[in-house]
Amino acid sequence: MNALEIEDLVREYVVREKADGRFRRRRKVVRAVDGLSMRVAAGESVGFIGANGAGKSTTVKLLTGILVPTSGTVRTCGLDPVTRRRDLARRIGVVFGQRSQLWWDLPLRESFRLLAAIHRLPPTVWRPRLRDLDERLGLGEFLTTPVRQLSLGQRMRGEVAAALLHSPGLLLLDEPTIGLDVLSSERLRQFLRAERAERGTTLLLTTHDMGDVQRLCDRVLVVDRGRAAYDGDLPGLVRRVGARRVLVVDQREPVEPARVDDAELLAVEEGGLRLRYAFSAEETTAAAVLAQVSRRSDVSDLSVEEPDIADVLRTLYATSVGSAGRSEA
Numbered sequence: 365m366n367a368l369e370i371e372d373l374v375r376e377y378v379v380r381e382k383a384d385g386r387f388r389r390r391r392k393v394v395r396a397v398d399g400l401s402m403r404v405a406a407g408e409s410v411g412f413i414g415a416n417g418a419g420k421s422t423t424v425k426l427l428t429g430i431l432v433p434t435s436g437t438v439r440t441c442g443l444d445p446v447t448r449r450r451d452l453a454r455r456i457g458v459v460f461g462q463r464s465q466l467w468w469d470l471p472l473r474e475s476f477r478l479l480a481a482i483h484r485l486p487p488t489v490w491r492p493r494l495r496d497l498d499e500r501l502g503l504g505e506f507l508t509t510p511v512r513q514l515s516l517g518q519r520m521r522g523e524v525a526a527a528l529l530h531s532p533g534l535l536l537l538d539e540p541t542i543g544l545d546v547l548s549s550e551r552l553r554q555f556l557r558a559e560r561a562e563r564g565t566t567l568l569l570t571t572h573d574m575g576d577v578q579r580l581c582d583r584v585l586v587v588d589r590g591r592a593a594y595d596g597d598l599p600g601l602v603r604r605v606g607a608r609r610v611l612v613v614d615q616r617e618p619v620e621p622a623r624v625d626d627a628e629l630l631a632v633e634e635g636g637l638r639l640r641y642a643f644s645a646e647e648t649t650a651a652a653v654l655a656q657v658s659r660r661s662d663v664s665d666l667s668v669e670e671p672d673i674a675d676v677l678r679t680l681y682a683t684s685v686g687s688a689g690r691s692e693a
């Protein structure tokens with residue numbers, strides 16, 4: 365079964381902007397979603413990415429029934445989200461990084477009580493579920509703290525628990541790790557991975573963070589000006605735009621950098637101790653670059669930096685103006 369189905373979806377906004385004269389206002393139609401089609405199968409985890417203004421939030425609002433399509437069809441968990449919004453609320457969880465579904469002035473624990481009442485969950489169902497979420501997300505230390513006093517990382521853990529209290533089959537996440545430090549982001553991603561592995565939860569997340577996509581998604585859907593610009597896996601997207609990865613090598617002694625086949629020495633840093641080599645996944649691998657570097661120097665540490673999502677999108681948009689494509693991968 366498909367968790368999400370969108371067919372030829374169009375959503376327009378009508379805006380009135382000031383014209384030259386003082387009293388006249390021009391009516392302008394903005395097509396935020398412009399003939400978008402996509403499918404997400406139950407159990408999949410999909411990164412929904414695109415530049416600012418590409419139409420991601422509008423699509424998510426259409427998927428949850430907050431907005432009505434101008435034309436085209438939307439089915440979320442098999443339901444029309446506009447006419448079946450209540451039924452849908454029982455089947456989906458939504459986390460908007462910027463907007464809270466928690467009660468600001470109440471201790472976090474009270475939000476769970478209220479949400480349990482809204483979803484009509486009996487205590488025998490929601491209490492054990494909350495205990496489980498608490499154990500995994502580490503909510504215990506701040507369950508009695510008013511939401512307004514929580515740190516961003518704590519609040520996001522609370523938001524995710526709130527979205528999952530009723531154990532929905534589909535979780536929509538809008539920028540779930542925005543503003544979080546590296547450790548908090550990683551913890552949240554680990555939790556989401558485990559939730560999906562154990563319960564088969566479908567995930568759709570909008571993000572600008574490559575780490576989210578890499579760690580959480582097995583498929584990427586890129587939207588550009590309201591249309592699908594790419595549908596496939598992340599390595600396929602990176603290959604398609606020819607983006608380069610960077611191998612960062614720390615050596616014990618500042619040895620003259622090795623020349624490496626199919627990789628470019630980008631920088632020598634830390635007094636010659638750190639080398640940065642850029643390479644294309646089309647031409648070679650991190651292992652092959654490392655093998656050549658370590659022939660010359662004693663390597664103490666290494667990491668691979670992935671291309672920045674914004675750079676990948678810029679290149680994709682520049683090379684595929686408006687053309688939708690499925691990766692060969």
Ligand SMILES: Nc1ncnc2c1ncn2[C@@H]1O[C@H](COP(=O)(O)OP(=O)(O)OP(=O)(O)O)[C@@H](O)[C@H]1O
Pocket residue numbers: 377378379394395396414415416417418419420421422423
């Ligand atoms: N309420 C609105 N009224 C008028 N235009 C809107 C409205 N909401 C969005 N738009 C326009 O629709 C287009 C798509 O916006 P949307 O918020 O869906 O993009 P997005 O991909 O989510 O962007 P971001 O990454 O910045 O959140 C933009 O041109 C935006 O200016």
